[in-house]
Amino acid sequence: MALFLIFALIVAFFAIAFALQNDQLITINFFLWRLEQQHLATVLLLTSGLGVLFGLLVTIPAFLKREWRISRGKRQTHSLEDQLLAKQKEVESQTLRATTLRNSYQNLLQSLDLLDHTTGLVSDAVVPRTTRALLQQMKMQPLNEQFQAVGLLLIQPQWRQPDPGDLKKEQALWTAISQVLQKNLTVDSWLFSNNQGQFTCSLMGLDVKAVTQYAETIKLALTDQPIDLQDGTRITLDVNIGGVVTDNDHPTESEQLLINKAEEALTVAIKRGRNRLRVAWVTD
Numbered sequence: 001m002a003l004f005l006i007f008a009l010i011v012a013f014f015a016i017a018f019a020l021q022n023d024q025l026i027t028i029n030f031f032l033w034r035l036e037q038q039h040l041a042t043v044l045l046l047t048s049g050l051g052v053l054f055g056l057l058v059t060i061p062a063f064l065k066r067e068w069r070i071s072r073g074k075r076q077t078h079s080l081e082d083q084l085l086a087k088q089k090e091v092e093s094q095t096l097r098a099t100t101l102r103n104s105y106q107n108l109l110q111s112l113d114l115l116d117h118t119t120g121l122v123s124d125a126v127v128p129r130t131t132r133a134l135l136q137q138m139k140m141q142p143l144n145e146q147f148q149a150v151g152l153l154l155i156q157p158q159w160r161q162p163d164p165g166d167l168k169k170e171q172a173l174w175t176a177i178s179q180v181l182q183k184n185l186t187v188d189s190w191l192f193s194n195n196q197g198q199f200t201c202s203l204m205g206l207d208v209k210a211v212t213q214y215a216e217t218i219k220l221a222l223t224d225q226p227i228d229l230q231d232g233t234r235i236t237l238d239v240n241i242g243g244v245v246t247d248n249d250h251p252t253e254s255e256q257l258l259i260n261k262a263e264e265a266l267t268v269a270i271k272r273g274r275n276r277l278r279v280a281w282v283t284d
Helices: 002-021 040-111 124-140 167-183 208-223 255-272
Strands: 025-030 033-039 149-161 189-193 199-204 234-247 277-281
Touching: 124 149, 124 189, 124 199, 124 234, 124 255, 149 167, 149 208, 149 255, 167 189, 167 199, 167 208, 199 208, 208 234, 208 277, 234 255, 255 277
Parallel strands: 234 277
Antiparallel strands: 025 033, 149 199, 149 234, 189 199
16 A cells, blocks of 8 residues: 555656646647647646546456455355354264263263273273174174274383383373373274273274274374373373274174284284284285
């Protein structure tokens, strides 16, 4: 705006200087009209003004078109923002329902004494029965996308530094790890703990690629930054993960085979080094 004002003042200065230096009188002929004794500067300034006016008239349609596009873009932006807000509310509502349902399950499991008292997760003693039930659901509902695949992940965290030092701090670490895992838990999955620092995750409806991506997310969540304990201690972890997936193209009816294959995958991941993972089909 300031540059435009300066430019206008400069143009006005040159126009006034031009008018003062060109005050000759001339006669103007235009078709049937004849104007005599007209100042040359006035005529030139008038024609310049008409040129500017015509130029503005030419640019008005383009200006209006641009403003219309901007206005349409703003309306579309507001519409998309409203849709995004609606989707966020829908996701929050579904998350709340899933959390409520999961909490009700947790209360039921606690009443049945099936929870690990250290981490609050389901005891891995029920992993075989849970896996068997999931395999039966996959067999009974082959057209249900939710039950088209069953996966198991074995998660083996190991502290790198500092060493927790005693059993109480180790248990506090397992609890902190379980909290991180639960924050990254998908809706169709459950976490189990063996009360000795190993965690099992059951998954539904995901193929090997999706389970591998989920395992990578878990690994990053545990290793990206140190785990904070309640006493202020920060412990750096290494995490190895082994997983196995079964579906109609890679079938098995044996929950023990699925568990054994997951353990083999974890062993392979540990042999490869720190922070490695391996996920495979049950038939591989």
